[in-house]
Amino acid sequence: MKALVIIDIQMEMQHRIEAGRDCVNPDAPRRIAALADAFRERGLPVVHIRHRDDDPASPLNAGAPGFPPMSCAEAADGEPVFVKRTSSGFASTGLAAHLQGAGITDLVVTGAVAGFCVNSTVRNGADLGFNMTVVRDAVIGFDLPAAGQSAQVIFDVTMAHLEADFARVVDASAVLPA
DSSP states (O other): OEEEEEEOOBHHHHHHHHTTOOEEOTTHHHHHHHHHHHHHHTTOOEEEEEEOOOOTTSTTSTTSTTSSBOGGGOOOTTOOEEEESSSSTTTTSSHHHHHHHTTOOEEEEEEEOIIIIIHHHHHHHHHTTOEEEEEEEEEEEEOBGGGTBOHHHHHHHHHHHHHHHTOEEEOHHHHSOO
16 A cells, blocks of 8 residues: 655744745645645545654754644644654654554655655665655755755755665656646
8 A cells, every 4th residue: 555654844844945945846835735635535544754853942842833734734634643853754653563554565755854854764664665755846855054065956866866776756746647
């Protein structure tokens, strides 16, 4: 069975986009919403992963304005939400056991941030034997100013690495029927 996985689409991502941070796919939330609707209409699972940082000063602390999901990533009734404290959605949650218990073998991955949590979750999922598909235009990427790296460079290299050995990389149009 196939499931849609939405990683870390939380208000902090919207805050970064609104602040003008160098970004790839600032319109990814629209595609994520369309994918979630399509999966729900077909009776396919939608799984949510959120990042929580225990540091009270972090924008992803549970009490911070950056923690709640963006509207496109709010869980519908009965949809599982896994809250992680690590980069990979598998490392600090019961995600793998949930997916295996539900007979889910194929994951269609969307979310944020390309070079961080999307990257580590996809690699970890592939290592665990899941068939991974990354929806390139439904993944948000940001720059690394301290390293002098643009969002586009980081995004392109991340997608190339994932496609080389860990996942199929497609656009939303390949997942959503015309």
